[in-house]
Amino acid sequence: MSKTLIKIIGNTLNAVSYASQDFATSQAWKLFVTPRKGRIKDTELPFLDTASQGVITHNSTAIATYHWEGSNKTVLLAHGWESNSHRWETLITDLNTLDYNVIALDAPAHGKTSGKHFNAILYSECIDKVAQVYQPDIIIGHSVGGMASMFYQYQHQNPTVEKLILLGAPSEFTGVFERYVDMLGFNKRISQGLNDTVYKTFNKRPDYFSLAQFVKDVSTETLLIHDKEDKIIPYSDAELIIENLKKGRLITTEGFGHSLRKKEINSHIIKFITQ
Numbered sequence: 001m002s003k004t005l006i007k008i009i010g011n012t013l014n015a016v017s018y019a020s021q022d023f024a025t026s027q028a029w030k031l032f033v034t035p036r037k038g039r040i041k042d043t044e045l046p047f048l049d050t051a052s053q054g055v056i057t058h059n060s061t062a063i064a065t066y067h068w069e070g071s072n073k074t075v076l077l078a079h080g081w082e083s084n085s086h087r088w089e090t091l092i093t094d095l096n097t098l099d100y101n102v103i104a105l106d107a108p109a110h111g112k113t114s115g116k117h118f119n120a121i122l123y124s125e126c127i128d129k130v131a132q133v134y135q136p137d138i139i140i141g142h143s144v145g146g147m148a149s150m151f152y153q154y155q156h157q158n159p160t161v162e163k164l165i166l167l168g169a170p171s172e173f174t175g176v177f178e179r180y181v182d183m184l185g186f187n188k189r190i191s192q193g194l195n196d197t198v199y200k201t202f203n204k205r206p207d208y209f210s211l212a213q214f215v216k217d218v219s220t221e222t223l224l225i226h227d228k229e230d231k232i233i234p235y236s237d238a239e240l241i242i243e244n245l246k247k248g249r250l251i252t253t254e255g256f257g258h259s260l261r262k263k264e265i266n267s268h269i270i271k272f273i274t275q
Contacts, residue, residue, distance in 0.1 A: 035081065064112035068096055075139075084112075127148055141169065150214055173198075212243065
C-alpha cells in the first residue's frame with residue numbers, strides 16, 4: 001500500500017469518524033485484521049507440494065498443514081503476517097537434512113487456510129489445534145507467529161514443548177496498535193474506538209497482550225533472534241522480552257531486517273535445537 005493511499009484512507013476515516021465513530025472504527029478494525037497478501041503463489045507450489053498436506057479444523061477455520069516426515073524431533077513452524085509456510089523453505093531443507101520431523105501451518109486468511117480476517121489470538125488457537133495432533137518438541141515462530149506461539153505456550157503450558165524460537169517477535173500488542181494508528185494517522189476518536197473493539201472482541205484491554213509479561217510464567221527454554229535494524233518490530237521489543245524470560249537467550253543481528261531469512265539465522269536455530 002503506497003504512502004499516498006495510506007494518507008487518503010487515514011484522512012477519509014478521520015473525517016467519517018465525526019459523523020459516525022462506530023462506522024469509522026469498524027472500517028479501521030477491518031483494515032487492521034485483513035491481510036492484503038500471503039496467499040500461495042504458483043512459484044511456491046513446487047516446494048510446498050513436496051510435503052504431505054492436510055487440513056485441521058478449528059471452529060469455522062480450515063487450517064492448512066504441511067508435513068515433511070523425519071525420525072528426529074518434531075518442529076512446528078508458524079510464519080508471520082502476510083506470509084505463508086513457503087517462507088520456511090531454506091530452514092525446512094536444512095532441518096530435513098538432519099531428519100527432523102517438520103510441520104508447518106498457514107495462519108488464518110493466509111496460504112491455503114480459510115478465512116478473511118486474522119489476529120494473533122485466533123492464530124494461537126490454530127497452533128494449539130495443530131500441536132494437539134503433532135505434539136511438537138520445538139516451536140519456531142516469525143513475527144506475529146512468534147507472538148502467537150508464546151501466547152499458546154503461556155496459555156497451555158505444554159510440557160512436550162522443549163524449546164521455543166521467536167524471530168523478530170513483537171512484545172506489546174499496544175505497540176503494534178500504536179504503530180498502525182500512527183501509520184494511518186488516525187485521530188483519537190478512531191484510536192479509542194479501536195481499543196474498545198479489542199475489549200469487546202477479546203474481553204481484554206490491548207495492554208493485556210504482552211509477551212514481556214507472559215514469559216514470566218513460561219519456563220520453556222527460549223531463543224530470541226532480533227535484528228537491530230528491524231523496521232517493522234523494534235529491537236526494544238526483544239529487550240523487553242529477554243528481561244523477563246526464565247530460560248532465555250537473545251541473539252542480536254544487524255543488517256538482516258525483519259524477515260531474518262538468512263543462512264546465518266538457520267545456523268543459529270539449528271545450533272540451539274541440537275544442543
